[in-house]
Amino acid sequence: MAGYAWLLRLLLLLLAVGLGYAVLSLPDQAQGLQPDVLGKMDQSGVTHPVTAVLLNFRGYDTLLEMAVLLLALLGIWSLGGLPEARPESEPGPVLGTLTQVLVPVLIVVAGYLLWTGAHAPGGAFQAGAVLGAAGVLLQLTGWRLPRRAAGHPLRITLVAGVAVFLIVAALPLPGGRQLLEYDPNYAGVLILVVEAFATVSIGVTLAALFFGADPTDKAPK
Amino acid sequence: MSVPFLYALVGIGLFCLGFHGLIVYDHLLRKILAINIMGSGVFLVLVALAKRGGEAAPDPVPHAMVITGIVVAVSATALALGLMLKVQAATGHAVLPGKSRD
C-alpha cells in the first residue's frame, strides 16, 4: 500500500483538478430552478420556497427520505444491541437542573421552528433534529423509555410520520388527481399536518438511533 | 471567480480529502468521519452552485436536497457506528477483516 501512496495522491489530485475545472466552467450567473419555484409559490400553500419544495413540489423525496430514516433504525435494531459503555451514575444537581430547564425549552423551540417553517427558514427536519437532541439529553441523564411505552406506542410514533404523509399523499387519488397533488386551497393545512407528524417521528427516530437498540429487547450483554 | 465558486472549490477539496482518508486509513471510525467529510463537500458544492443568481435569492431546490441529505447522513452515521461496534465485538478490532491493525 505504502508504495502506491504517491499514485493515489496523484489520481486524487487529477480528480480534484477535473472537478474544479468542471465547476469553474459553469456559467457565472444561473437562476437554476428558482424562477420555476417562485412562479408556482401561490399554489404551494406556504410562503417559504424551501418548505414548498420539501413538502409540496418534491414531496416524493421527503417521503422516501423519512422511510430511509426508519430503515436506518431497523438496521440498528437488527444488530441486537450494542455493548453498554459503563454503569451510569446519578446525574449531579447541576446536570439535573440543566436538563429540567433545557428539555422544555428545546421542545418549545422545536414547536417554534415547525410553525415558522411555513413562511421563514425552519420546518420539520430542523424541528425534528431539535426534538431528537432533547431525547438524547434525556437519555444522557439516565432517563429510559418506560417499559409500557417501549412496545406499540413507540413503534406507532416512529411510523406516524411516514403513515400520515402517505395518507395525505393518497387523498387526491379518488378525485382523479395524482399522488401528492394537493388542492391549493387546503395545501397549507395539509402541509402543517404532515410536518407536525413528521417532526415527532423524526425526533423520536433520531433519539432511538442514539439509544442504539430495540428497547423491548432483553438487556444486551 | 466569485464567493460561491470559492466555496464550491472548498467543497471539492473536502470531497477529495475525505476520499483520500477513506482509502488510506484502516480504523473504521476514521472511515466514517471520512465519508461524512466527503458528504459535507458534496453539500457545499450543491449549496454554493445554488447561489449563482447574484443579488437574487438562491435556488431553493438544492437547499431542500441538502437538508434531507444532512438528516440522512446522520442516520447513516448512526447505523455505521453500530456496525463498527459489532465488528469490534466480533473481531476485537475496529478495522475491516484482512487489514493491518494500525
Place this chain on the structure above:
Amino acid sequence: MEGMTWLGWSFDAFVGAGLLWLAWRALASPDLFKAVVLFVAFGLLLALAWVRLEAPDVALAEAAIGAGLTGALLIAALTRLGISMASGRHRNNNKEEL
C-alpha cells in the same frame, strides 16, 4: 463599499481555509478523540459557511444536527469502543497503536 467586499472576502477565505484544515487534521490526527472533537468543530464552521451562502434553512439543520446529535453519537461510540479519553488508546488488553 470597497472595504466591505474586502472584509467579506477575507471572512470567506478564513472559513474555507479553516474547513479544509479541520478536515485534514480530523482525518490525520493519531488520537481518535481529538479527531472527533475536530470533526465537531468542523460542523460548527460548516454552519457559518451555510450562512454566508444564504442558506439559513441548511444552517439550522446543520446547527441542530452538527452541534447536538453527531457529537453525542460519536462520543458514545468512542466510549463503547473502549478508548480511554486520556491517551486516545484502547483500555482493554488488545493494545492497538492508533
Place this chain on the structure above:
Amino acid sequence: MQHLYLLLAVFLLLNLGAGMWRVLRGPTAADRMLAAQLFGTTAVAVLLLLAELENSVALRDVALVFALLAAVTAIAFVRRAWAGTEDSNDTR
C-alpha cells in the same frame, strides 16, 4: 457600523485559531472538549453579528439553536467519556 460588524466577525473567526491551538495541544480530553465548546460560543457570536449585518431574523434562530444544542455534546462527553475514568481528577 456595517464595517464594524464584519470586522468583529473576522476578528472572532481569528479567535477560533486560538481555540484550535488548545484542541491540538490538549493535553487532556477535557481541554479539547472545552475548546470545542469555545468554538460553539464564538460561532453564536459570529452568527449574531451576521444577523445584524444582514438584518435577518432567521440567523438569530440559527444562533438560538446553536446556543441550545452546543451543551448536548459537552454533556455527552461528561456523562459517557469523562465520568469514571481513572484520571478524571488529573490536574496535569
